[in-house]
Amino acid sequence: MKFLYLLLSVAFPAFANDYDVTWLRINAPPFSMPANSSDSGICDDIVDEIIARTPDLKHDSIHLPQMRLKSYFEQGKNVCVPCLIKRDNHPLVTFSTRTSVYPPMGIVTTAQKQRSITEKHGSPVRLYSLLNDKGLRYGQGAGRKYSPWIEQIKSRVQNNQAVTLNYRGADQASVLGDMLVNERIDFGIDYPFIASYYNRHHDAQLVTLPIANNQENLVFGAIGCAKRADNDFATTFINRINPIIRDHILPGESYRQHQSNWLSEYFNDFSQVYEKHLLTKKPAQHAGSEKRNTN
Template sequence: MIGSILKVQLFLFMLLASTWTFADQHNEIVWGVNVSPPFHIWQGEYENAGFCDTLVNTFERELPTLSQTKRKLPSRRITKLMRSNQHLCFPCLIKGSNYNKDFIFSEVTHAYPPHGVITSASNAQKLIKRFGEPLSFTQLAQSNYRFAQPIERRYGELQPIVEDYLIPSDHFQEVSGEGAHMNLMAMIATNRIDYTLDYKMLMTYFQRTEGQSDPDFEPLVFIPIKENQDKVILGAVGCSNNRWGQHAINNMNRVLNQVKSDSDFLQSLDLWLGTDRPRPEFSDERQ
């Protein structure tokens, strides 16, 4: 009899413990952040002034009753943990892209101008003369110009072109490690790589922080692309596709209007994407 009572008490204790753990977990958000300026900036003049840094900080202010922690991880590790249903959210992902289909997303937080080709000034005119302006990325990707990208970087509707023509070629290269984005900009500025594909803001950050400090660096040039001309890219928070992630997303969506109108967040977007950046409230396009 006593043994049966003890078993029941143990069962009730374990049930309550699991309930408390579940409740605690659902009152937290764990952010995965990485070194990728100007998304996240960890040092220098603009430390913690990346617009994804500001987005996370704004959610922290708007959701003060939730426990929010930041885990500094490589981007590949972040996506691997999220795909394995670990409790993790990534603040700046492209919403609705095929390669992010494993995650669940918040409503749109901001919008990006389309990706373009970033190259050196000496290469820019050659590329424009051969591939046009806006440039045909499909034709460029089939040429022998050397392309590189940070590991785990993806490019919305242009990604199939990268996968069909660049990744299988011998002029494709991935750049890994902390600071991969800016290392790649330096490689282009010294003509070790011919070009990359990305947002203009990466070039802007490099020019403001490193591009003028080294006489060996060529100026960089951003060339618009024909295939995605005038296509807006929508950003959102992505979380692990489980009950914890859905709860985190629900909490974020509750305060999203306040987040999107927050003056610090808007100023950070203006600083890096420009004051002429697309506004998500005026866009219905999905990438």
């Protein structure tokens, strides 16, 4: 028996250890809802489905601010985040197959400042020009990351534009709206559904302006697990759940409808986009525009 256990320990490192998974749910509605909420965020359902389909594993969940994610990945614990932007060759994170498709990010501002921004920086907005405008204040939540294309432009003007950071720990999706409404900043960058969510819950009038050369840049979400965790945890767990995601969760009517409820209004044809980019077994039959009509 000891010999058999030794063989299994060598062949399957995760088997020989206490194979547990801690899900890090970001305090950022509408992605993940607070633990006491009756609503289900964009990324909550996939965690629940994976837990239900892997009863042999130990699962735990904690809610935390986005700015604390990096420290968990650096510590190399058995942690996964259900809602990250999928990136290539990340030094700390191993990603699953795509789990969500989001509309292009845009400039979030108030209805009062919309006209002054578009008159000076165009419509769609020229992001490089806007970020270089020292007469306007840019802000974001601490730890917030954007699509690679936007991050590249931001890095080019990082030293020219002061950035107002909000370190508020709870309800991090509201940090941008709070700074705009309280006039601490003039604009930020995020998904259009972030502005819509804030408007519904705070009786505000935030608007999202399209960014030039970014209107076709869909953003893909995925589960991300700590690459530094012992016993090749990230690869082992991702290899375990990828077939579950591809073959069961993504094609399932429940998950598909849940994503549609949150995101469909930001696409001309969400069903087509979902099939084309997320369903490997059933690609979209007709090619079409993936951006929302902004006219």
